[in-house]
Amino acid sequence: MEFELGPRLKGIDLKGDKCVMWPGAMRNGYGVKKIPGKGDNSTINAHRYVYEKATGKKIPKGWHIDHTCRNRRCINPKHMEPVSPKENMMRRSSAKKGEYKHKYYKGEAN
Numbered sequence: 599m600e601f602e603l604g605p606r607l608k609g610i611d612l613k614g615d616k617c618v619m620w621p622g623a624m625r626n627g628y629g630v631k632k633i634p635g636k637g638d639n640s641t642i643n644a645h646r647y648v649y650e651k652a653t654g655k656k657i658p659k660g661w662h663i664d665h666t667c668r669n670r671r672c673i674n675p676k677h678m679e680p681v682s683p684k685e686n687m688m689r690r691s692s693a694k695k696g697e698y699k700h701k702y703y704k705g706e707a708n
Contacts, residue, residue, distance in 0.1 A: 610673075612652055617672040620644045627670040648673040655680075662686040668693050 612618060620629025622644065629644030646663055650656060652675040657663060664686050667677040681689070 612648070612674055612676075614674070615676060616674070617667050617669050617677065618674040619669075619671050620673050624671070629671060629673060645670075645673050645678060649675050649678045649680075664689055 610618060610621075623630050623641075625641075630641040631644045631647050633640040633642055643663075645665065646657060649663055657680050660683070661680045662683055663678045664681045665672055665677055666679055667674070669677070672678075
């Protein structure tokens, strides 16, 4: 699925298996994207925006996007999975204890 990420992000390849780092503004370790037409301070978390645009799927209300690679700056939709807040907390705790396993996780919890 093709979609516009914005001029700064032209040419970013979201089809590979490696982490794709958000090159724009950051807040609390996550990329943020301005929402066009909503004023200067309206932003959305970049990973949530990219996930929905790239997959065509809506994130269920109240759910989190788990970065299966454990890299909060990553916007590769292959590295993201919608999960309940409880599941997200369990996975994060598991990664900090060194017990988390996933094909995109390289062993450093962010």
